[in-house]
Amino acid sequence: MKEIYEIAVVHGDGIGPEVCSAAVEVVKAAxxxxxxxxxxxxxxxxxxxxxxxxxxxxxxxxxxxSSDAILHGAGGxxxxxxxxxxEAGLDFTLRLRFELDLYANIRPIRLxxxxxxxxxxxxxxxxxxxxxxxxxEGLYAARGAGVQLRGELSVDTLVQTRVGVERIVRKAxxxxxxxxxxxxxxxxxxxxxDKANVLRSYAFFRAVFDEVAPDxxxxxxxxxxxxxxxxxxxxxxGHFNVIVTENMFGDIISDLGAATIGGMGLAPSAELGxxxxxxxxxxxxxxxxxxxxxxxxxGTVLSAAAMLDWLGSKYADSRLSDAAANIRxxxxxxxxxxCLSADLKGNWKSADITRRLCDQLAAMR
Amino acid sequence: MKEIYEIAVVHGDGIGPEVCSAAVEVVKAAxxxxxxxxxxxxxxxxxxxxxxxxxxxxxxxxxxxSSDAILHGAGGxxxxxxxxxxEAGLDFTLRLRFELDLYANIRPIRLxxxxxxxxxxxxxxxxxxxxxxxxxEGLYAARGAGVQLRGELSVDTLVQTRVGVERIVRKAxxxxxxxxxxxxxxxxxxxxxDKANVLRSYAFFRAVFDEVAPDxxxxxxxxxxxxxxxxxxxxxxGHFNVIVTENMFGDIISDLGAATIGGMGLAPSAELGxxxxxxxxxxxxxxxxxxxxxxxxxGTVLSAAAMLDWLGSKYADSRLSDAAANIRxxxxxxxxxxCLSADLKGNWKSADITRRLCDQLAAMR
Ligand SMILES: CC(C)[C@H](C(=O)O)[C@@H](O)C(=O)O
Ligand SMILES: CC(C)[C@H](C(=O)O)[C@@H](O)C(=O)O
Numbered sequence: 001m002k003e004i005y006e007i008a009v010v011h012g013d014g015i016g017p018e019v020c021s022a023a024v025e026v027v028k029a030a031x032x033x034x035x036x037x038x039x040x041x042x043x044x045x046x047x048x049x050x051x052x053x054x055x056x057x058x059x060x061x062x063x064x065x066s067s068d069a070i071l072h073g074a075g076g077x078x079x080x081x082x083x084x085x086x087e088a089g090l091d092f093t094l095r096l097r098f099e100l101d102l103y104a105n106i107r108p109i110r111l112x113x114x115x116x117x118x119x120x121x122x123x124x125x126x127x128x129x130x131x132x133x134x135x136x137e138g139l140y141a142a143r144g145a146g147v148q149l150r151g152e153l154s155v156d157t158l159v160q161t162r163v164g165v166e167r168i169v170r171k172a173x174x175x176x177x178x179x180x181x182x183x184x185x186x187x188x189x190x191x192x193x194d195k196a197n198v199l200r201s202y203a204f205f206r207a208v209f210d211e212v213a214p215d216x217x218x219x220x221x222x223x224x225x226x227x228x229x230x231x232x233x234x235x236x237x238g239h240f241n242v243i244v245t246e247n248m249f250g251d252i253i254s255d256l257g258a259a260t261i262g263g264m265g266l267a268p269s270a271e272l273g274x275x276x277x278x279x280x281x282x283x284x285x286x287x288x289x290x291x292x293x294x295x296x297x298x299g300t301v302l303s304a305a306a307m308l309d310w311l312g313s314k315y316a317d318s319r320l321s322d323a324a325a326n327i328r329x330x331x332x333x334x335x336x337x338x339c340l341s342a343d344l345k346g347n348w349k350s351a352d353i354t355r356r357l358c359d360q361l362a363a364m365r
Numbered sequence: 366m367k368e369i370y371e372i373a374v375v376h377g378d379g380i381g382p383e384v385c386s387a388a389v390e391v392v393k394a395a396x397x398x399x400x401x402x403x404x405x406x407x408x409x410x411x412x413x414x415x416x417x418x419x420x421x422x423x424x425x426x427x428x429x430x431s432s433d434a435i436l437h438g439a440g441g442x443x444x445x446x447x448x449x450x451x452e453a454g455l456d457f458t459l460r461l462r463f464e465l466d467l468y469a470n471i472r473p474i475r476l477x478x479x480x481x482x483x484x485x486x487x488x489x490x491x492x493x494x495x496x497x498x499x500x501x502e503g504l505y506a507a508r509g510a511g512v513q514l515r516g517e518l519s520v521d522t523l524v525q526t527r528v529g530v531e532r533i534v535r536k537a538x539x540x541x542x543x544x545x546x547x548x549x550x551x552x553x554x555x556x557x558x559d560k561a562n563v564l565r566s567y568a569f570f571r572a573v574f575d576e577v578a579p580d581x582x583x584x585x586x587x588x589x590x591x592x593x594x595x596x597x598x599x600x601x602x603g604h605f606n607v608i609v610t611e612n613m614f615g616d617i618i619s620d621l622g623a624a625t626i627g628g629m630g631l632a633p634s635a636e637l638g639x640x641x642x643x644x645x646x647x648x649x650x651x652x653x654x655x656x657x658x659x660x661x662x663x664g665t666v667l668s669a670a671a672m673l674d675w676l677g678s679k680y681a682d683s684r685l686s687d688a689a690a691n692i693r694x695x696x697x698x699x700x701x702x703x704c705l706s707a708d709l710k711g712n713w714k715s716a717d718i719t720r721r722l723c724d725q726l727a728a729m730r
Contacts, residue, residue, distance in 0.1 A: 078562075078588075085569070120485040120486075121485075142564070146566055148565060160519045162517045199507070200508075205519075206450065226617055230617055231624035252595055255596045260599060
């Protein structure tokens with residue numbers, strides 16, 4: 001337990017500031033007076049890059065590194081790019097992942113009551129799994145380091161290490177142990193998702209998985225190829241409990257998972273290293289709806305709850321864990337009662353959803 | 366027009382022989398007596414590897430290369446692997462793609478009448494797009510050539526070339542021109558699917574796309590990131606007409622697309638080079654249901670129809686084009702009438718579906 005937890009807040013681009021402010025308000029409401037959290041804002045992102053030529057200022061990086069946790073809205077504006085064509089607004093997220101070694105990207109996919117599932121006949125409670133994305137290796141590790149020759153050829157490199165695969169696989173088994181199992185059968189299960197049939201690197205990922213698995217005899221294991229996985233997530237999502245996969249595959253299936261629960265707006269994300277924790281919704285900056293007050297704040301709110309949970313258990317601080325539980329309860333309730341933003345086919349404004357959550361949290365304290 | 370078309374037939378593994386024989390029967394029924402097709406069977410695959418130590422014998426390769434078209438069931442048995450962990454049964458497909466330079470993998474995704482869509486409220490006709498998968502570059506080009514060091518590290522390489530990207534992008538625009546446009550709005554549209562925001566190679570893919578696009582001013586263009594694409598294919602599949610993407614992304618979203626039309630069993634595939642054409646369903650060898658007589662033959666039947674279409678237009682042979690049209694009509698009819706295999710929640714055996722198709726085709730001649 002600490003007296004003060006320093007939270008580095010970066011609003012970012014597009015709807016980032018709206019959803020990030022909403023999440024901060026909700027956390028404050030959950031903790032009430034005497035909250036031990038100290039929120040401090042720092043600049044980064046595509047807007048900042050346009051203004052200053054810097055996408056991720058060093059002072060922001062230092063503040064993030066030394067903070068107790070990092071909360072982010074969303075980054076990136078299409079077209080605001082580096083000379084190689086990649087987006088400047090993503091430097092914040094990507095540098096943090098690699099330089100703070102935030103290797104475990106935890107992305108829960110849960111269908112909420114009150115939200116219409118785009119999959120026919122699937123009901124709340126029937127989708128409830130975690131995508132555990134390896135966040136520190138793979139093709140992403142080559143970002144900025146690929147070769148381009150005379151505009152004729154472009155090369156990027158996919159790297160996986162034993163150390164990197166082993167730690168993410170162990171994390172997957174631990175998450176499964178701590179979970180309630182898959183919704184369909186209650187079985188605690190880790191699914192290794194790869195493309196081992198075609199590529200050596202993925203066969204390596206699977207081989208390390210298979211070596212580690214016997215250390216967790218209480219957890220069921222299986223292999224599913226990435227292509228088949230997209231099918232299973234649509235046709236039998238209730239089967240899954242924890243899915244562990246490499247970086248790019250995790251990026252891809254976490255959006256797919258989010259689609260099956262009604263869209264990106266409800267999918268939180270926690271990116272964890274040994275020391276640092278980074279929290280932002282899985283969605284992007286949605287510049288098309290920025291400033292309209294209609295962004296869906298739930299993803300960032302739930303990411304902030306994950307932050308409280310992580311800090312609460314790291315520092316054995318039940319004030320934080322309780323606040324996290326309350327935020328989740330308030331979110332469940334608000335969604336079930338139909339407080340839905342435009343992306344969920346409702347007409348609630350961001351500010352009204354935020355107020356509703358804060359009111360409920362005040363009543364819970 | 367040729368007097369005889371030599372078709373190299375490779376049954377492969379699992380359900381491969383069942384679905385492949387079914388497709389040959391159906392093609393024969395469509396062409397009737399005096400068919401100009403000469404089917405010749407050759408061995409390859411995981412079973413053959415287990416028996417002989419060779420997954421893809423040279424005589425089979427020579428026959429495939431010199432044939433007019435190649436028809437395949439499916440390849441691969443999990444666990445039958447090379448020393449690096451990749452599957453031996455896939456050598457057939459993967460060597461053909463690379464050694465015959467079959468760069469264009471055309472995968473139509475169409476929701477059929479009579480098949481229940483797993484997406485809520487989506488009806489036949491509302492999903493009808495083509496995934497055009499680049500089939501000769503990307504990570505797949507590194508297959509067998511990755512580095513593994515002391516079991517501590519594994520590296521694979523993603524390569525894209527201007528020549529490779531340009532030809533697949535042009536193909537996409539030509540397919541869009543020849544199409545009816547997207548089901549939702551009838552707009553002819555090519556969607557470039559990449560991950561240009563993060564990786565140089567994908568930014569390169571997009572840059573080449575953007576260079577080529579102005580040559581087709583009649584076609585609408587757009588960019589969608591691969592992660593977001595998985596969401597759109599679930600939430601608004603009716604928007605798409607032709608999607609062009611690199612090899613691995615194409616692999617992934619073609620299974621997803623298939624899931625949204627009821628499963629892999631209905632998804633055909635054509636892999637085309639300048640000289641050769643290779644036809645097989647998009648599904649795998651499904652060893653778990655092999656030999657039970659319940660495999661879904663439609664995917665391979667529709668791939669065989671694509672073969673007839675391709676040969677028919679290449680050699681201006683209307684006998685073949687007509688047969689292709691008839692096979693598609695018979696398939697539509699059979700599905701609409703409820704001739705559904707187990708994977709489609711029906712109880713029709715493969716043989717009964719095949720007989721039904723053959724009877725209808727005989728009546729059409
Ligand atoms: C914003 C971008 C860098 C990021 C990624 O590609 O990882 C995003 O899509 C995500 O899923 O976190
Ligand atoms: C069988 C395998 C080599 C193949 C691939 O990965 O390309 C398959 O999944 C496909 O989609 O054609």
